Amino acid sequence: QKEVEQNSGPLSVPEGAIASLNCTYSDRGSQSFFWYRQYSGKSPELIMSIYSNGDKEDGRFTAQLNKASQYVSLLIRDSQPSDSATYLCAVNAGGADGLTFGKGTHLIIQP
Amino acid sequence: DAGVIQSPRHEVTEMGQEVTLRCKPISGHNSLFWYRQTMMRGLELLIYFNNNVPIDDSGMPEDRFSAKMPNASFSTLKIQPSEPRDSAVYFCASSFGIGDTEAFFGQGTRLTVV
Numbered sequence: 001q002k003e004v005e006q007n008s009g010p011l012s013v014p015e016g017a018i019a020s021l022n023c024t025y026s027d028r029g030s031q032s033f034f035w036y037r038q039y040s041g042k043s044p045e046l047i048m049s050i051y052s053n054g055d056k057e058d059g060r061f062t063a064q065l066n067k068a069s070q071y072v073s074l075l076i077r078d079s080q081p082s083d084s085a086t087y088l089c090a091v092n093a094g095g096a097d098g099l100t101f102g103k104g105t106h107l108i109i110q111p
Numbered sequence: 112d113a114g115v116i117q118s119p120r121h122e123v124t125e126m127g128q129e130v131t132l133r134c135k136p137i138s139g140h141n142s143l144f145w146y147r148q149t150m151m152r153g154l155e156l157l158i159y160f161n162n163n164v165p166i167d168d169s170g171m172p173e174d175r176f177s178a179k180m181p182n183a184s185f186s187t188l189k190i191q192p193s194e195p196r197d198s199a200v201y202f203c204a205s206s207f208g209i210g211d212t213e214a215f216f217g218q219g220t221r222l223t224v225v
Binding site for chain 1: 211217
Protein backbone atom coordinates (compact mmCIF):
# COMPACT_ATOMS: atom_id res chain seq x y z
CA GLN A 1 0.00 0.00 0.00
CA LYS A 2 1.59 3.25 -1.13
CA GLU A 3 1.05 6.01 1.40
CA VAL A 4 1.62 9.73 1.38
CA GLU A 5 1.40 11.47 4.74
CA GLN A 6 0.78 15.13 5.45
CA ASN A 7 -0.13 17.05 8.58
CA SER A 8 -3.74 18.10 8.06
CA GLY A 9 -3.31 21.40 9.90
CA PRO A 10 -4.59 23.99 9.93
CA LEU A 11 -1.20 25.64 9.65
CA SER A 12 -1.50 29.32 10.47
CA VAL A 13 1.23 31.68 9.22
CA PRO A 14 1.35 35.49 9.41
CA GLU A 15 1.36 37.42 6.17
CA GLY A 16 4.87 37.97 4.84
CA ALA A 17 6.37 35.00 6.69
CA ILE A 18 7.60 31.70 5.26
CA ALA A 19 5.11 28.82 5.18
CA SER A 20 6.66 25.36 5.38
CA LEU A 21 4.64 22.32 4.29
CA ASN A 22 5.90 18.78 4.70
CA CYS A 23 5.16 15.39 3.21
CA THR A 24 6.51 11.87 3.68
CA TYR A 25 5.95 8.87 1.43
CA SER A 26 6.23 5.15 1.93
CA ASP A 27 7.41 3.83 -1.45
CA ARG A 28 11.19 4.17 -1.62
CA GLY A 29 11.07 3.67 -5.38
CA SER A 30 8.99 6.80 -5.97
CA GLN A 31 10.35 8.96 -8.75
CA SER A 32 8.09 11.97 -9.31
CA PHE A 33 6.76 14.41 -6.76
CA PHE A 34 4.18 17.16 -7.09
CA TRP A 35 2.57 19.88 -5.01
CA TYR A 36 -0.99 20.85 -5.85
CA ARG A 37 -2.97 23.74 -4.41
CA GLN A 38 -6.71 23.42 -3.91
CA TYR A 39 -8.95 26.31 -2.97
CA SER A 40 -12.19 25.48 -1.19
CA GLY A 41 -14.76 24.18 -3.66
CA LYS A 42 -12.28 24.15 -6.54
CA SER A 43 -10.17 21.53 -8.27
CA PRO A 44 -6.48 20.86 -7.55
CA GLU A 45 -3.96 22.81 -9.62
CA LEU A 46 -0.26 22.03 -9.95
CA ILE A 47 2.17 24.54 -8.48
CA MET A 48 5.46 22.59 -8.36
CA SER A 49 7.01 19.37 -9.58
CA ILE A 50 10.36 17.91 -8.50
CA TYR A 51 12.17 14.79 -9.66
CA SER A 52 15.67 14.85 -8.16
CA ASN A 53 17.17 15.45 -4.74
CA GLY A 54 17.70 19.04 -3.69
CA ASP A 55 15.82 22.29 -4.10
CA LYS A 56 13.78 23.64 -6.97
CA GLU A 57 12.68 27.26 -6.93
CA ASP A 58 9.85 28.91 -8.85
CA GLY A 59 9.05 32.45 -7.80
CA ARG A 60 7.98 32.46 -4.17
CA PHE A 61 7.79 28.66 -4.08
CA THR A 62 10.62 26.23 -3.33
CA ALA A 63 10.21 22.46 -3.40
CA GLN A 64 12.73 20.33 -1.54
CA LEU A 65 13.26 16.60 -2.04
CA ASN A 66 15.24 14.12 0.05
CA LYS A 67 14.78 10.62 -1.33
CA ALA A 68 16.96 9.02 1.37
CA SER A 69 14.59 10.33 4.03
CA GLN A 70 11.52 9.87 1.81
CA TYR A 71 10.60 13.46 2.45
CA VAL A 72 9.41 16.31 0.27
CA SER A 73 8.57 19.84 1.36
CA LEU A 74 7.21 23.08 -0.02
CA LEU A 75 8.29 26.51 1.16
CA ILE A 76 6.23 29.59 0.37
CA ARG A 77 8.12 32.83 0.90
CA ASP A 78 6.45 36.18 1.55
CA SER A 79 3.13 34.44 2.23
CA GLN A 80 0.02 36.23 1.01
CA PRO A 81 -3.61 35.82 2.10
CA SER A 82 -4.28 34.45 -1.41
CA ASP A 83 -1.99 31.52 -0.54
CA SER A 84 -4.60 30.30 1.96
CA ALA A 85 -5.68 26.93 0.58
CA THR A 86 -5.18 23.21 1.01
CA TYR A 87 -1.85 21.95 -0.33
CA LEU A 88 -1.77 18.39 -1.62
CA CYS A 89 1.41 16.37 -1.96
CA ALA A 90 1.33 13.78 -4.77
CA VAL A 91 3.80 11.00 -5.49
CA ASN A 92 4.31 8.71 -8.47
CA ALA A 93 6.16 5.44 -7.99
CA GLY A 94 7.11 5.24 -11.64
CA GLY A 95 6.23 2.82 -14.39
CA ALA A 96 2.51 2.40 -14.87
CA ASP A 97 1.50 3.83 -11.52
CA GLY A 98 -0.79 6.82 -11.21
CA LEU A 99 -0.42 9.57 -8.66
CA THR A 100 -1.02 8.90 -4.96
CA PHE A 101 -2.14 11.97 -3.04
CA GLY A 102 -1.80 12.90 0.59
CA LYS A 103 -4.88 14.23 2.36
CA GLY A 104 -3.50 17.74 2.25
CA THR A 105 -2.45 20.48 4.65
CA HIS A 106 -4.84 23.36 5.22
CA LEU A 107 -2.81 26.59 5.20
CA ILE A 108 -4.15 29.86 6.57
CA ILE A 109 -2.25 33.10 5.98
CA GLN A 110 -3.23 35.66 8.59
CA PRO A 111 -3.30 39.30 7.36
CA ASP B 112 -8.00 24.60 -24.95
CA ALA B 113 -10.98 24.60 -22.58
CA GLY B 114 -9.30 22.20 -20.18
CA VAL B 115 -10.80 19.02 -18.79
CA ILE B 116 -14.58 19.23 -18.96
CA GLN B 117 -16.81 17.31 -16.58
CA SER B 118 -20.55 17.03 -16.47
CA PRO B 119 -22.74 17.42 -14.62
CA ARG B 120 -21.25 19.83 -12.05
CA HIS B 121 -23.77 18.76 -9.44
CA GLU B 122 -25.89 15.62 -9.19
CA VAL B 123 -28.45 14.77 -6.56
CA THR B 124 -29.99 11.34 -6.82
CA GLU B 125 -31.89 8.86 -4.74
CA MET B 126 -30.34 5.74 -3.34
CA GLY B 127 -30.57 2.87 -5.80
CA GLN B 128 -30.55 5.03 -8.91
CA GLU B 129 -27.94 4.83 -11.64
CA VAL B 130 -25.53 7.74 -11.90
CA THR B 131 -23.30 8.51 -14.88
CA LEU B 132 -20.51 11.05 -14.72
CA ARG B 133 -18.87 12.29 -17.89
CA CYS B 134 -15.45 13.61 -18.77
CA LYS B 135 -13.80 15.13 -21.83
CA PRO B 136 -9.98 15.22 -21.44
CA ILE B 137 -7.67 17.83 -22.89
CA SER B 138 -7.09 17.17 -26.57
CA GLY B 139 -3.81 15.32 -27.15
CA HIS B 140 -3.55 13.92 -23.64
CA ASN B 141 -3.23 10.13 -23.60
CA SER B 142 -3.93 9.40 -19.94
CA LEU B 143 -7.17 9.91 -18.05
CA PHE B 144 -7.76 9.51 -14.34
CA TRP B 145 -10.88 9.31 -12.19
CA TYR B 146 -10.50 10.45 -8.57
CA ARG B 147 -12.94 10.65 -5.67
CA GLN B 148 -12.49 13.21 -2.88
CA THR B 149 -14.05 13.11 0.57
CA MET B 150 -13.10 14.81 3.82
CA MET B 151 -12.37 11.49 5.48
CA ARG B 152 -10.36 9.76 2.76
CA GLY B 153 -8.94 12.66 0.76
CA LEU B 154 -8.29 12.28 -2.96
CA GLU B 155 -8.43 8.64 -4.03
CA LEU B 156 -7.49 7.29 -7.44
CA LEU B 157 -10.31 5.08 -8.69
CA ILE B 158 -9.12 4.09 -12.16
CA TYR B 159 -6.94 5.36 -14.95
CA PHE B 160 -6.68 4.82 -18.67
CA ASN B 161 -3.75 5.11 -21.00
CA ASN B 162 -4.49 5.32 -24.73
CA ASN B 163 -8.13 4.47 -23.92
CA VAL B 164 -7.15 1.20 -22.19
CA PRO B 165 -7.83 0.71 -18.46
CA ILE B 166 -4.45 0.26 -16.76
CA ASP B 167 -5.33 0.05 -13.08
CA ASP B 168 -8.82 -0.19 -11.60
CA SER B 169 -7.71 -1.39 -8.17
CA GLY B 170 -9.10 1.78 -6.61
CA MET B 171 -12.66 1.12 -7.76
CA PRO B 172 -14.47 0.50 -4.48
CA GLU B 173 -16.77 -2.29 -5.63
CA ASP B 174 -18.63 -3.79 -8.53
CA ARG B 175 -21.23 -1.05 -8.43
CA PHE B 176 -18.62 1.20 -10.04
CA SER B 177 -17.61 0.93 -13.67
CA ALA B 178 -15.71 3.18 -16.08
CA LYS B 179 -15.31 3.28 -19.82
CA MET B 180 -13.29 5.22 -22.33
CA PRO B 181 -14.70 4.48 -25.78
CA ASN B 182 -12.46 7.02 -27.50
CA ALA B 183 -9.69 9.51 -26.77
CA SER B 184 -12.08 12.37 -26.08
CA PHE B 185 -14.67 10.84 -23.77
CA SER B 186 -14.93 8.80 -20.59
CA THR B 187 -17.73 7.84 -18.22
CA LEU B 188 -17.87 6.71 -14.62
CA LYS B 189 -21.04 4.87 -13.72
CA ILE B 190 -22.41 3.93 -10.31
CA GLN B 191 -25.26 1.42 -10.27
CA PRO B 192 -26.95 1.23 -7.82
CA SER B 193 -25.88 4.35 -5.98
CA GLU B 194 -25.67 4.49 -2.19
CA PRO B 195 -25.43 7.43 0.27
CA ARG B 196 -21.78 6.55 1.02
CA ASP B 197 -20.96 7.30 -2.62
CA SER B 198 -21.59 10.98 -1.93
CA ALA B 199 -18.35 12.81 -2.77
CA VAL B 200 -16.72 15.05 -5.34
CA TYR B 201 -15.56 13.08 -8.36
CA PHE B 202 -12.70 14.53 -10.37
CA CYS B 203 -11.48 13.60 -13.80
CA ALA B 204 -7.91 14.51 -14.77
CA SER B 205 -5.81 14.05 -17.88
CA SER B 206 -2.11 14.17 -18.74
CA PHE B 207 0.43 13.35 -21.47
CA GLY B 208 1.91 10.54 -19.41
CA ILE B 209 0.76 8.33 -16.58
CA GLY B 210 2.40 9.66 -13.45
CA ASP B 211 5.55 11.54 -14.33
CA THR B 212 3.90 14.57 -15.85
CA GLU B 213 1.40 17.16 -14.71
CA ALA B 214 -2.20 16.04 -14.41
CA PHE B 215 -4.83 18.67 -15.19
CA PHE B 216 -8.07 18.39 -13.25
CA GLY B 217 -11.62 19.11 -14.31
CA GLN B 218 -13.93 21.15 -12.10
CA GLY B 219 -15.40 18.02 -10.56
CA THR B 220 -18.87 16.61 -10.09
CA ARG B 221 -20.38 16.94 -6.64
CA LEU B 222 -22.53 13.85 -6.14
CA THR B 223 -25.11 13.64 -3.38
CA VAL B 224 -27.02 10.39 -2.90
CA VAL B 225 -30.02 10.72 -0.60
